[in-house]
Amino acid sequence: MRRFFAILKKEFRQVRRDPLSLGMLVFLPALLLIMYGYALSFDVRHVAVGVLDLDRSQVSREFLDSLFGNPYFDRACTLDRQAEAEDLLNRGSVRCVLTIPRDFAAGLSRGEEVSVQALVDASDATIAGTVIGYLDLLVSRTSQRVRIERLARAGLAADLPVVNPEVRVWFNPELQSARFLVPGLIAILMMLSAVVATSLSIVREKERETMEQIAVSPVRPLELILGKTLPYVAICLLTMTLVLTLGYVLFGVVVRGSFLWLAVATLLFLFAALGLGVLISTITQSQLMAFQAAALLSILPSILLSGLIFPIRNMPAVVQAVTVLVVPKYFISALRKIILKAAPLESLWQDFLGMFLLGLLFYTLAIHKTRKAS
Amino acid sequence: MNESPAIDVRDLTKVFGRFTAVDRISFAVAPGDIFGFLGPNGAGKSTTIRMLCGLLASTSGTALVGGYDINREPDRVRQRIGYMSQRFSLYRDLTVAENLAFFGGVYGLSRGALRDRAADVLRLAGLSGIESARTGTLSGAIQQRLALACAILHAPPILFLDEPTSGVDPVSRRAFWELIQDLAARGTTVLITTHFLDEAEFCAHIGLISAGRLVALDTPAAVKSGVAEDVFELQVDDLFSSAERLKGIPSILGTACFGPRLHAYCPRGAATEQSLTATLGAAGIPVTALHSVPMSLEDAFMRLVAPAAALPGSPV
Structure with missing residues (x-):
């Protein structure tokens, strides 16, 4: 115990002596959260649309007005000829060109099916997909209204049987991507700082040869590893509190679930993340190498394979199998469930178990490696 | 013990x-x-x-x-x-x-x-x-x-x-x-x-x-006396060519450079300052000064490792 406390105390002293690193650990994640929170948005708003109205009728004008009375589409310009469309799309001044055919009003009045052409710039597939979805919805809503009005004008009661899906979006009613992204971002930023900080703190001792001085002492690997990681647990908890507060203040992300499960999830996550940091430090020799390995093993898989952006369910089976080893995968899943859904333990335990087992695996390997080296 | x-x-x-x-x-x-x-x-x-x-x-x-x-x-x-x-x-x-x-x-x-x-x-x-x-x-x-x-x-x-x-x-x-x-x-x-x-x-x-x-x-004393050789310190003009030529003289077992001087090692009692000066004179090797010196640990070490590490100027 004395040996463990000696290491713990020394580590806290060193962290305190190095305000720059401490600041990086606490404030860098906060800064990144602000940047990414604003930049990483899948919400599509104010899409510039060019309009070519060949019909120039009252019906077509009404139809177009009904499309633009919302924050999603902006009527950027009006075209005179179809030939202009390509140029506008090429230049990127509009993302979509809508063309109303010449016999739009006439066709409608005859009760025929009329088509409206939409040219969509799909160089950004995410935006294009959303635009098409919105357009679809707006067009069908409009055409339904037109139909009902016509029937009413013809003296028929507008009691056509229509099935309306009444979709209720739970947990994130406005489908804001920030709500969805912030818990994931928190997980990734925590992963980055936890893994980098621990691996550097141990490798630094190797580089300065103080590790050798510890190795000749009776300190056991477990005492060393615990003494060196616990200070970072404390720092990371501080960082976590800060980013959660920022998530609430800036992005309106409220923790709906229990703070107890949030704390358990965070501690289990830190157990696994710091374990990875310790493992990296046992196999690298210099701080530069450790930093690169930590960045490579924490950031890349965290972003690509954690389900932050790309749903794991849609990945090929082999890649899905690899994600079992990605610590943030479990943390992101747990955080989303706790923060957005107030999920009970029954739906969280798998994430908890995953992080616990990964941590156990990392620490076992690290202790094994340390013992072999000494 | x-x-x-x-x-x-x-x-x-x-x-x-x-x-x-x-x-x-x-x-x-x-x-x-x-x-x-x-x-x-x-x-x-x-x-x-x-x-x-x-x-x-x-x-x-x-x-x-x-x-x-x-x-x-x-x-x-x-x-x-x-x-x-x-x-x-x-x-x-x-x-x-x-x-x-x-x-x-x-x-x-x-x-x-x-x-x-x-x-x-x-x-x-x-x-x-x-x-x-x-x-x-x-x-x-x-x-x-x-x-x-x-x-x-x-x-x-x-x-x-x-x-x-x-x-x-x-x-x-x-x-x-x-x-x-x-x-x-x-x-x-x-x-x-x-x-x-x-x-x-x-x-x-x-x-x-x-x-x-x-x-x-x-x-340390026993290590030094354990090497049964006498040490002569030579002052010569050209350190390296002299060292080479000294190796050809039968009574000299080896040489080592000590800063600007050369140490020559002879079997214990086999040579004196006078006899060695004469031998070198006869061989035509110019020597400015020649003294018998006590064996230092460095000398002993050079002689002990000589067969294994006969590299010129090996750091000791």
Whole structure:
């Protein structure tokens, strides 16, 4: 115990002596959260649309007005000829060109099916997909209204049987991507700082040869590893509190679930993340190498394979199998469930178990490696 | 050696791949002795000391340190040894007192014991009064003594010092050796490696190591007298061509450069200043001055390792 406390105390002293690193650990994640929170948005708003109205009728004008009375589409310009469309799309001044055919009003009045052409710039597939979805919805809503009005004008009661899906979006009613992204971002930023900080703190001792001085002492690997990681647990908890507060203040992300499960999830996550940091430090020799390995093993898989952006369910089976080893995968899943859904333990335990087992695996390997080296 | 030795090395061997760094070394160090482990860089000194401290596993052979087998009971060995390397592994961002507190802590000293011992070692090392100084701001010589203070904080009966004097000025080296002798006088067994052969005079016993093998093991005086040769110091105009030509003279076993002078080695009693001057004159080798000099440890070492390492200007 004395040996463990000696290491713990020394580590806290060193962290305190190095305000720059401490600041990086606490404030860098906060800064990144602000940047990414604003930049990483899948919400599509104010899409510039060019309009070519060949019909120039009252019906077509009404139809177009009904499309633009919302924050999603902006009527950027009006075209005179179809030939202009390509140029506008090429230049990127509009993302979509809508063309109303010449016999739009006439066709409608005859009760025929009329088509409206939409040219969509799909160089950004995410935006294009959303635009098409919105357009679809707006067009069908409009055409339904037109139909009902016509029937009413013809003296028929507008009691056509229509099935309306009444979709209720739970947990994130406005489908804001920030709500969805912030818990994931928190997980990734925590992963980055936890893994980098621990691996550097141990490798630094190797580089300065103080590790050798510890190795000749009776300190056991477990005492060393615990003494060196616990200070970072404390720092990371501080960082976590800060980013959660920022998530609430800036992005309106409220923790709906229990703070107890949030704390358990965070501690289990830190157990696994710091374990990875310790493992990296046992196999690298210099701080530069450790930093690169930590960045490579924490950031890349965290972003690509954690389900932050790309749903794991849609990945090929082999890649899905690899994600079992990605610590943030479990943390992101747990955080989303706790923060957005107030999920009970029954739906969280798998994430908890995953992080616990990964941590156990990392620490076992690290202790094994340390013992072999000494 | 009537008591059981403090350090008992038996056929210790370390092989790295195809390179044998330490080749079946055996020696024993009596309690309270200062044992100097001498040899050029890369001879296997550090590898041996690292095995004895449990930093490196031996390939074969073993050693008893403080009566415990380094391979079977490394934890008991660790509690009984102090170790200091040439890097003075201290935390430069911590103060002197904080470094002492840390190393006391990892050896399990209680708060009270730490206070007493820290005051003791600081007084011994002549460092009293600088407890609150940041270690990184101290001079190399002070850091060296602080590193020693940290290594002896838990009062280890056996102390391993790996090249502790390299990179320190001669005056500080001298002071450091006085400290070591002080510790030995209080009963600490010291095993120290160095590539400064002049420091061997401070050791009760020395082991000369070259290319992983012990080539001599005795008191410094006995090692010197064990080489049955006389040394002549020559002052010549052209060091290298003279050295080459001297090798052709039958009564000269070998030569070595000592700064601007040459040392020539002859079988003991085979030549005198006069006879050698005559021989060289007859061979047409111009010599400005020629004196018989006592054999130094450096001479002895050159002669002992001559067959193995006959490289010109090999560092000693």
